[in-house]
Amino acid sequence: MSYIEIKNLKYRYPGATELALKDISLNIEKGEFIGIAGENGAGKSTLSQALLGLIPQFYKGAYGGSVNIDGMNAKTTGTAELCRKVGLVFQNPFNQLSGAKDTVYDEVGYGLQNLGIEPDLIRSRIENVLRRFGIWEFRERNPFDLSGGQLQRVAIASVLAMEPEVLILDEPTSQLDPAGSKEVFRTVDELTESGVTIIMIEQKPEKLAEYCDRIALLHEGTLVAFDTPGRIFSREDLSDYGMCAPAFTEFAKKNGLGNADGAYPVTKAETLALIKERKPDKEELLKSLKDMSYGNPGAAESSKDTTTTNREPNDPSQDAENNRTAPGISRMSLTSDGVKDDSSYSQDNKMTSAVSTAGKPEGSLQTFSVSDLHFSYVAGTEVFKGLNLDFDMRSTAIIGQNGAGKTTLVRILKGLLKPDSGSLTFRGQDLGTKTVAELAKQVGYVFQNPDDQIFNHSVLEEVMFGPRNIGMSEETAEAHAHDALKIVRLDDICQKNPYDLELSDRKLVAIASVLAMNPDVLILDEPTIAQDHRGKEKIKEIIHSEASKGKLIIAILHDMDFVAGTFDRVIAMAHGEVLLDGTPEEIFTRSDILEKAALAPPHLVSLMNELSEINQ
Numbered sequence: 056m057s058y059i060e061i062k063n064l065k066y067r068y069p070g071a072t073e074l075a076l077k078d079i080s081l082n083i084e085k086g087e088f089i090g091i092a093g094e095n096g097a098g099k100s101t102l103s104q105a106l107l108g109l110i111p112q113f114y115k116g117a118y119g120g121s122v123n124i125d126g127m128n129a130k131t132t133g134t135a136e137l138c139r140k141v142g143l144v145f146q147n148p149f150n151q152l153s154g155a156k157d158t159v160y161d162e163v164g165y166g167l168q169n170l171g172i173e174p175d176l177i178r179s180r181i182e183n184v185l186r187r188f189g190i191w192e193f194r195e196r197n198p199f200d201l202s203g204g205q206l207q208r209v210a211i212a213s214v215l216a217m218e219p220e221v222l223i224l225d226e227p228t229s230q231l232d233p234a235g236s237k238e239v240f241r242t243v244d245e246l247t248e249s250g251v252t253i254i255m256i257e258q259k260p261e262k263l264a265e266y267c268d269r270i271a272l273l274h275e276g277t278l279v280a281f282d283t284p285g286r287i288f289s290r291e292d293l294s295d296y297g298m299c300a301p302a303f304t305e306f307a308k309k310n311g312l313g314n315a316d317g318a319y320p321v322t323k324a325e326t327l328a329l330i331k332e333r334k335p336d337k338e339e340l341l342k343s344l345k346d347m348s349y350g351n352p353g354a355a356e357s358s359k360d361t362t363t364t365n366r367e368p369n370d371p372s373q374d375a376e377n378n379r380t381a382p383g384i385s386r387m388s389l390t391s392d393g394v395k396d397d398s399s400y401s402q403d404n405k406m407t408s409a410v411s412t413a414g415k416p417e418g419s420l421q422t423f424s425v426s427d428l429h430f431s432y433v434a435g436t437e438v439f440k441g442l443n444l445d446f447d448m449r450s451t452a453i454i455g456q457n458g459a460g461k462t463t464l465v466r467i468l469k470g471l472l473k474p475d476s477g478s479l480t481f482r483g484q485d486l487g488t489k490t491v492a493e494l495a496k497q498v499g500y501v502f503q504n505p506d507d508q509i510f511n512h513s514v515l516e517e518v519m520f521g522p523r524n525i526g527m528s529e530e531t532a533e534a535h536a537h538d539a540l541k542i543v544r545l546d547d548i549c550q551k552n553p554y555d556l557e558l559s560d561r562k563l564v565a566i567a568s569v570l571a572m573n574p575d576v577l578i579l580d581e582p583t584i585a586q587d588h589r590g591k592e593k594i595k596e597i598i599h600s601e602a603s604k605g606k607l608i609i610a611i612l613h614d615m616d617f618v619a620g621t622f623d624r625v626i627a628m629a630h631g632e633v634l635l636d637g638t639p640e641e642i643f644t645r646s647d648i649l650e651k652a653a654l655a656p657p658h659l660v661s662l663m664n665e666l667s668e669i670n671q
Contacts, residue, residue, distance in 0.1 A: 061082070061122050079278045083254070085220075090257060090284070091254065097275060100225055101276075125220070143225070148206045152209070159197075162198050163184060166216065190212065202462060221251070224243070234653035255267070267284055279296060302658040302662075307329070344660075423468055427443065428474050429474060437631070455628035468481075468578065468609070469494065469498050495521070513549070575607065579610040583614050595620070622639060
């Protein structure tokens with residue numbers, strides 16, 4: 056008898072007509088590290104909730120089949136009893152917190168108190184997990200005052216402290232910096248050695264390939280395959296299920312580096328071992344890696360023409376950034392059906408109204424200018440200590456460790472936070488005199504957590520709210536809303552309540568609600584959270600399309616592969632300071648900067664670095 060047995064599991068949510076889980080059967084052994092993969096809507100989170108008994112005990116609906124964990128039936132065993140054996144880290148860390156505790160320390164200890172653990176042991180466990188995840192220094196802080204990544208660490212720590220025998224993690228690293236993500240995987244991998252069973256839902260195929268013993272591939276509620284990472288990610292039909300293989304596998308396929316059995320390497324170590332064995336042309340491989348690592352940015356004709364090499368703070372060459380030549384600006388708008396002329400946008404588009412027939416904007420291309428900026432949430436503890444930074448029209452990614460000040464910076468740019476001192480201008484105008492409402496037409500901001508932004512009863516009403524409030528007529532606001540929803544491919548569910556949607560779709564609703572306002576600046580805080588491969592590709596299209604219309608795109612991201620293939624400019628931050636400002640290639644070749652910012656290079660850049668050191 057297997058430790059976990061799932062037999063013919065079926066489930067349909069209340070009010071739904073389609074099954075969310077369709078006759079799933081699989082066995083998991085004690086101490087295994089199991090990955091659950093599939094596109095959004097495949098049934099991954101539903102399956103995780105069935106393992107804990109939340110389905111059908113909390114979420115009602117039609118239920119069939121059985122789930123048994125170490126002889127305990129998840130349908131009939133009380134959730135309180137199951138929680139002593141099974142821990143679940145939710146996809147959205149904001150939903151994990153009890154709200155009953157005012158400090159990180161007490162929040163992490165809350166579950167232990169409910170289990171009746173001795174006080175001395177509670178204190179020992181709390182300190183252990185807080186130190187392990189680098190949040191001991193925040194123990195007296197209110198959890199809701201932390202950054203999204205720090206909050207995700209708290210959510211994971213609160214479950215790990217209870218020392219469950221089965222740990223289920225639903226995309227636990229989506230908001231973590233690369234160093235934090237690595238620590239989570241290393242920790243849970245170590246837990247398997249002590250007999251803990253790990254079941255992880257994850258959109259990062261490279262991590263699944265590196266750590267998992269087996270992967271369950273789901274599609275539309277059906278179990279497609281349950282096999283080793285090598286066999287799952289070598290499938291020729293993987294894209295049919297909305298999945299992409301690890302970057303190393305894609306590179307191997309492109310360069311004919313397959314194994315005799317038809318499978319391809321799925322990890323960096325396997326890829327390097329195969330290269331050493333086959334001894335292909337090293338220079339050709341390095342060229343292929345470089346081409347695959349850095350995509351074709353959407354806003355700039357040539358990043359080398361629009362940036363100064365390796366600009367670090369206080370570099371005098373930054374003064375030259377104030378006046379740049381921009382590429383031609385298109386007035387085309389991307390929709391779900393492709394690219395079409397969008398005359399409805401032109402009447403409100405201040406940027407396109409300043410475009411000459413030659414395709415060059417009139418006047419300076421400088422947008423935001425930040426000078427000697429100081430800001431603190433708590434008196435005496437400054438986040439920014441004299442920050443200096445200028446933005447031009449290049450699409451820009453801001454990267455760095457959790458708590459580096461990235462979200463604080465963009466909220467200041469949006470006007471949601473006011474600096475303690477310093478100068479902040481937008482197109483030469485002092486933002487200190489502008490209200491958030493006055494900036495709404497020009498600067499759009501998509502929150503990191505879409506639930507902080509969404510409040511209407513239908514998707515359409517949510518997306519129309521912004522356009523209405525900046526003065527658009529009802530007819531124009533609705534037209535803009537439908538256009539924006541077509542871009543994110545959600546127009547067919549425009550009458551649904553947004554809170555009935557998955558986190559990934561709620562994020563897209565939030566993006567659509569800002570696109571519909573047609574601002575000159577689009578700020579995206581962690582836009583790829585909860586997105587599968589297709590969702591990320593759609594967001595990349597949106598970034599390129601909006602940039603091609605002469606809009607400034609600023610995004611905060613922890614997905615370095617996405618950054619390298621999408622943006623013209625990258626700003627690396629740590630502890631409220633800019634460490635380096637340059638092109639993706641300039642940033643990701645500086646290992647010293649990446650280390651300071653708790654970052655890692657994109658996967659293929661990492662492979663390129665190691666391959667270049669191999670002597671053939």
